[in-house]
Amino acid sequence: MRHALRRVLWVVPTLLATSVLLFLTLTSAAATAPGARLPRFFNPSPNDVRSLATRATAHLAAGDAASADAARELVRLGGAALPHVLPRLDAMSPAGRARVAQALTPLAERMGVASAEELASPDAAVMFWLRFWRERAIDFRPQVAQRLIGRTATRASSLRRADVQGLDTFALPDIMKTLGVARTAEDVARIYRLTRLAAHITGNEWRVPADATPAEANRVVTRWRRWWGENQAAYVTFDGPARLGAMVTETRYGHWAREAAGDRLGVLGDGRRVLDVLRAQAPVTLWLFAVGLLGGYLCGAVWGALGAAFAGSRLEAASSVLAVSLVALPVSVLAPWLGPADASLGDRLGAALLMLLGSAALVSRHQRAAARSLATGDAARTERAFGASRTRVALRGLRGSCAATLSLAAVDAPVMVTMAFVVERGFHLGGLGAVTVEALRAHDIGWLMTLGLLGVVGVALLQIATDLALAALDPRVRAGARRARGAFDG
Amino acid sequence: MIAALARLGVLTLALLALLTLFVGALGWSDVRSTERVEHLVRDPASGPSAIRVDGWPGGPARNAARSPAGNAMASHEALRETLRGLPGALGTSAAVLALSLLLGVPLGVVSGYLSPLADALLARLVEFLGAWPTLVVVGVAWMAQDRPDAFSLIAALAVTRAVRIARLTRGEVLRVGGEEFVLAARALGASPREVLVRHVLPHALTPALTAAAFSAAAVVGLEAALGYLGVDLPAPLPSWGALLAAGGGPGVVVWPALAALLTTGSVYLVALGLDDALARRQRLRRAPSGL
Numbered sequence: 001m002r003h004a005l006r007r008v009l010w011v012v013p014t015l016l017a018t019s020v021l022l023f024l025t026l027t028s029a030a031a032t033a034p035g036a037r038l039p040r041f042f043n044p045s046p047n048d049v050r051s052l053a054t055r056a057t058a059h060l061a062a063g064d065a066a067s068a069d070a071a072r073e074l075v076r077l078g079g080a081a082l083p084h085v086l087p088r089l090d091a092m093s094p095a096g097r098a099r100v101a102q103a104l105t106p107l108a109e110r111m112g113v114a115s116a117e118e119l120a121s122p123d124a125a126v127m128f129w130l131r132f133w134r135e136r137a138i139d140f141r142p143q144v145a146q147r148l149i150g151r152t153a154t155r156a157s158s159l160r161r162a163d164v165q166g167l168d169t170f171a172l173p174d175i176m177k178t179l180g181v182a183r184t185a186e187d188v189a190r191i192y193r194l195t196r197l198a199a200h201i202t203g204n205e206w207r208v209p210a211d212a213t214p215a216e217a218n219r220v221v222t223r224w225r226r227w228w229g230e231n232q233a234a235y236v237t238f239d240g241p242a243r244l245g246a247m248v249t250e251t252r253y254g255h256w257a258r259e260a261a262g263d264r265l266g267v268l269g270d271g272r273r274v275l276d277v278l279r280a281q282a283p284v285t286l287w288l289f290a291v292g293l294l295g296g297y298l299c300g301a302v303w304g305a306l307g308a309a310f311a312g313s314r315l316e317a318a319s320s321v322l323a324v325s326l327v328a329l330p331v332s333v334l335a336p337w338l339g340p341a342d343a344s345l346g347d348r349l350g351a352a353l354l355m356l357l358g359s360a361a362l363v364s365r366h367q368r369a370a371a372r373s374l375a376t377g378d379a380a381r382t383e384r385a386f387g388a389s390r391t392r393v394a395l396r397g398l399r400g401s402c403a404a405t406l407s408l409a410a411v412d413a414p415v416m417v418t419m420a421f422v423v424e425r426g427f428h429l430g431g432l433g434a435v436t437v438e439a440l441r442a443h444d445i446g447w448l449m450t451l452g453l454l455g456v457v458g459v460a461l462l463q464i465a466t467d468l469a470l471a472a473l474d475p476r477v478r479a480g481a482r483r484a485r486g487a488f489d490g
Numbered sequence: 491m492i493a494a495l496a497r498l499g500v501l502t503l504a505l506l507a508l509l510t511l512f513v514g515a516l517g518w519s520d521v522r523s524t525e526r527v528e529h530l531v532r533d534p535a536s537g538p539s540a541i542r543v544d545g546w547p548g549g550p551a552r553n554a555a556r557s558p559a560g561n562a563m564a565s566h567e568a569l570r571e572t573l574r575g576l577p578g579a580l581g582t583s584a585a586v587l588a589l590s591l592l593l594g595v596p597l598g599v600v601s602g603y604l605s606p607l608a609d610a611l612l613a614r615l616v617e618f619l620g621a622w623p624t625l626v627v628v629g630v631a632w633m634a635q636d637r638p639d640a641f642s643l644i645a646a647l648a649v650t651r652a653v654r655i656a657r658l659t660r661g662e663v664l665r666v667g668g669e670e671f672v673l674a675a676r677a678l679g680a681s682p683r684e685v686l687v688r689h690v691l692p693h694a695l696t697p698a699l700t701a702a703a704f705s706a707a708a709v710v711g712l713e714a715a716l717g718y719l720g721v722d723l724p725a726p727l728p729s730w731g732a733l734l735a736a737g738g739g740p741g742v743v744v745w746p747a748l749a750a751l752l753t754t755g756s757v758y759l760v761a762l763g764l765d766d767a768l769a770r771r772q773r774l775r776r777a778p779s780g781l
Contacts, residue, residue, distance in 0.1 A: 021618060029634040320495065324762070327707065328755030331715060333734060333747040365704070369765060411654055415712070417623035422715045433625075437720050440629035448626065455622055 008464065015456060022452040023253050026445050038252045046250035048238040053081035057088065060103055061096030071103035078107055078201065079168025080235040083140050086133035089126065098122035101129045108132075110201070111168050140170055149174040149194075156193040164197050169235045172201065176228045182217035191217045198224060226267055229259050256449065266446035268439070274450050277435055284348075284431035288420035289413075291352040293462075296359025296416075297409060301402045302395070303360055304367025308375045309394030319364075326361035331419050334358075335426020351427040358419060366408060371401040399473050406470055410462045414455075496763020502756035510577045565741035568733060572745035575728040579710050579753055582644055587706040589648035590655055595698050597652065598659025602694075603667060603686055612656055619653050624712060629721050647712065651705040655698050662694035669693075696768045703761030710754045714746070 020041065027040055045051075052073065059070035074081055085104075089097050102125045108114040113132065119125040138144075145167055152160045164171050175194050182188050192208045199207050206224060208217045238246040248254050259266045264275035307319040334354055374380060374397045383393045421433030432451070439447035601612040619627065624647070631646040666672060667690060675689050717731020730746035 018618065026630065026633075029630045320492065320762070324495070324755055324758055325751075327711070327758050328751050329747070331711075333714065333750050335718075365762075369769065372769065411657065414619070414623045414627075414650065415708070418625045418712070418715060418719075421623065421625055422718055425719060433719060436623070436626060437629075440626070440633065440721065443633055448630070451626060452622055456618075 010460075014460065015453060018456045019257075019449065019453055020253070022449055023256065023445075026448055026452075027252060038250065038255070041248075041251055041253050043247050043250045043254075046238060046243070046246035047233055048243075048246070049077055049080045049233075049235055050084045050237050052234060053077055053084040056081075057085050057100055060100045061092050063096065063099060067099065074100075074103050075106045075110075077169065077234055079111065079140070079166075079170040080172070082133070082168075082170070083137075084237075086129055086137075089130060089133075097126050101125035104129060107168065110165075112162060112165050136166070139167065142174075145171045145174050149178050152193060152197065153178045153190045161197065165200060168201055172198065172228075172235045173232070175201075176224065176232075179221050179224060182214035182221065184214070188212055188214055188217045191221060195220055195224065202227075222267060222273070225262070226259065229255060229262075256446065260446065260449070265450050268435070268447060269442045269444055274446060277447075278432075278450070278454075281430055281432050281435060284424055284429045285417070285420050285433065287348070288351060288355050288423055288429075288431070289416055292355040292359040292416045292419060293409060293413070295352075295356045297363050297406070299356060300360035300363025301367045301398060301405055304364035304369075304405070305371040305394045305398045305401060306391065307364060307368045308371035308401075309390045309397075311372065311375065323361045323364050326357055327365075331355075331358045331422045331426075335423050347427045348429065351423045351429060354423055354426075355419060359416065362412070363405060366405040367402060370403075370405055371397060374401045403470055403474050406466055406473070409466050410459050413459055413462055417455075492762055492766040495759045496766070499756040499759025499763065502752055503760060506576060506580065506753060506756065509573065510580060513573045513576060565745075568742040569745045571728045571733055572730060572749045575730050575733070575746070576749065576753075578640070578728070579713060579730065579749070582640065582647070582713055583706045583709045583753075583757065585644045586647045586651060586709045587702050589644065590651035590705055591698065591702045593648060594652035594655025594702075595659050595695065598656035598698065599663055599686070599691070599694070601656065602660035602663030603682075603690065609660070612653075612660065615653060619650060624650055625716060625719055625721055628716055632721070643713070643716075647709055651702075651709070654705070655701050658697045658701050659694055662697050663690055666690050666693045700761065700765040700768060703764050704758070707754050707758035707761055710750065710757060714750050 024040065056070040056073040056077070059066040060074070074085065085100065089100065092100065099122075102119065102122055105114075105116055105119045105125060108119060108128070109116060114128055119128055148160065148163050148167065149171055152164055164175075175198050179191055179194055180187060182191055188208065189210075192210055192212070195206060195208045199205055204224075204227060206220050206227075208220045212220075233246070233250050249258060256266070260274075264273040265278070266274045268274060268277060303319065303323070307316050307323075310316045310319075331354060335351075371394065375394065380393050380397060383396070384390070388396075420431065421436065423429075424431035424433050435447065436451060438444070439451075597608070597612060601609040622630075627650055628643055628646040631642040635642055672685060672689050675685050680688070713729065714731040714734065717729030717733075718735045719731070720735070730750050733746040734743055736742070
């Protein structure tokens with residue numbers, strides 16, 4: 001038991017290490033996965049709005065070939081970039097200053113602070129932005145944005161909306177923080193107001209209709225959160241500890257971990273949350289897997305032991321033919337033939353029976369081989385000499401002979417899961433198989449990571465259960481463990 | 491009894507191998523001749539990826555099986571496709587057998603006999619690979635390629651099977667390493683390499699060979715299962731699983747089913763015979779000499 005507890009405690013670091021290894025494998029395989037521009041695990045110089053804005057401003061001021069892209073970048077960065085651009089205008093050359101000021105014209109229109117006509121000439125644009133910063137610099141502080149968003153979330157007016165629009169992307173961190181979860185009509189109204197603002201600022205048309213249900217509102221919020229998870233570095237500044245944290249979080253692994261931790265293990269390509277899909281569809285696969293593993297191993301062990309006990313008889317021949325037939329007819333052949341058209345309780349039982357038979361046939365071979373030496377051993381011969389039947393001898397020897405078979409349970413688990421996927425497809429049961437194939441096709445790292453991590457936990461628990469079962473079944477294992485502990489304790 | 495069944499298996503395998511040569515001689519492996527069938531069993535929308543998605547449950551594959559008036563495949567086409575799939579199934583199986591032995595046995599020996607580090611690494615590898623269903627291992631191998639080929643399927647299957655063989659070999663190496671004849675050889679001054687090659691390996695290879703033979707049978711079934719799920723052999727190689735998934739009525743499905751039954755069954759019988767023969771030989775070795 002102490003050994004089992006130690007193994008359980010080791011699951012957590014193993015899980016962390018495995019998640020890193022899994023991520024490395026999957027991202028190496030799926031080169032086209034989203035966010036591929038970021039480093040995998042460590043980002044020595046994470047980009048934030050300050051670095052992006054400084055770079056774009058430098059290109060614009062120099063008037064080099066990248067000026068056009070830099071102008072677009074400045075508009076994308078929006079209000080969040082202004083505290084890093086406008087204070088430097090004075091220090092630039094007149095021509096560079098003019099180029100930067102004119103590049104900001106679309107932003108001024110979006111913020112509703114000036115029109116394109118007003119900023120048509122370079123001098124007017126420079127004058128406008130210098131004046132703007134003198135008068136409004138005090139508004140570009142986190143406390144102001146927080147207060148404004150708090151007020152707009154509770155009750156919006158055109159004046160409050162204009163104030164938030166005047167901050168532009170500088171207000172985005174607080175908008176995203178305040179979105180929350182929709183449970184009541186009041187929550188929906190808040191999300192309606194905030195998503196309208198976010199849509200205006202970013203140009204992403206993900207708005208919540210005024211009469212939306214909480215579920216609809218939550219779907220839109222999920223979309224915004226996902227977008228924010230991938231793009232927030234462009235709108236926030238990393239200073240001090242935040243910069244150290246960003247070295248890890250502003251990576252592909254960090255993005256995945258943040259999404260998985262903050263949004264029910266992440267979102268699938270079709271918008272469903274991984275946890276919701278698992279809740280809805282995992283029971284089918286787990287049921288088939290459990291039947292295949294527990295039922296298959298139990299029946300297969302008895303089957304194999306009896307086969308070995310009756311070696312050379314007609315019963316053994318019949319048992320071998322049945323086992324060969326079941327193994328030779330793969331589940332993929334049987335499932336489509338036996339699988340009915342609609343999913344019902346009868347279908348689930350039929351699917352479970354198919355899993356049971358397929359798994360038992362495989363296990364019976366291992367067990368037959370393990371029981372064969374025991375069936376011809378001295379103990380079995382003595383029992384037979386005292387008049388015990390072959391069945392009795394086989395079943396009494398089962399405890400001793402099933403150790404080798406049982407130790408293969410964890411190794412067989414991946415094959416058993418694939419078998420469950422085939423059966424659930426043949427029987428039209430909505431399990432995890434369909435989602436997994438779709439995830440493989442779409443290179444959906446989130447789903448595959450979840451599946452892999454669940455697999456690690458499953459295999460670890462299965463190994464612990466196998467060890468405990470072995471100790472319970474075989475006194476020699478218990479004695480060996482006791483001896484080892486004694487030696488360890490000194 | 492087992493020996494008779496094994497002989498039957500060898501005979502069937504020989505017939506299947508002849509049939510493979512026959513398929514080659516008829517020129518059925520010509521890609522152009524199977525254009526229509528490829529269209530039927532593969533989803534053109536999936537592009538270069540070999541992973542098909544037909545939206546199960548109740549996807550187009552099932553619908554095709556239920557309404558043969560649509561684009562269902564004729565029985566003779568299915569037979570030809572099944573025969574075309576024979577070299578692929580046998581070749582995959584043989585390649586996986588060879589590669590898994592090549593990978594698994596050295597890994598098991600190193601882990602059990604030479605290096606504790608390799609032992610720890612093998613344990614972690616088993617846990618890592620054990621975490622993923624075989625379907626995902628193959629799928630991930632294909633994700634890495636722009637145009638997936640048969641080798642990635644073989645490599646992925648071989649790795650999963652090699653882990654099993656390595657574990658078995660390691661267990662046997664550890665067991666045999668403690669036997670009296672090995673200790674005696676060491677006491678007589680044999681080098682570790684000599685002990686390994688002359689005394690440990692011949693005994694430790696038995697379960698590995700048996701496991702590899704059973705793996706070969708399992709691979710045929712596994713390949714059909716993967717094809718059925720949509721992760722099949724890349725075009726133009728036909729997969730029995732894909733044919734089963736395409737459906738089209740009993741006249742169509744019977745051929746890949748029969749082929750899978752005969753191939754898996756015969757390989758399994760041969761493996762069973764090998765297992766039996768090797769076990770008998772081992773029992774004879776261990777029996778008292780009668781002196």
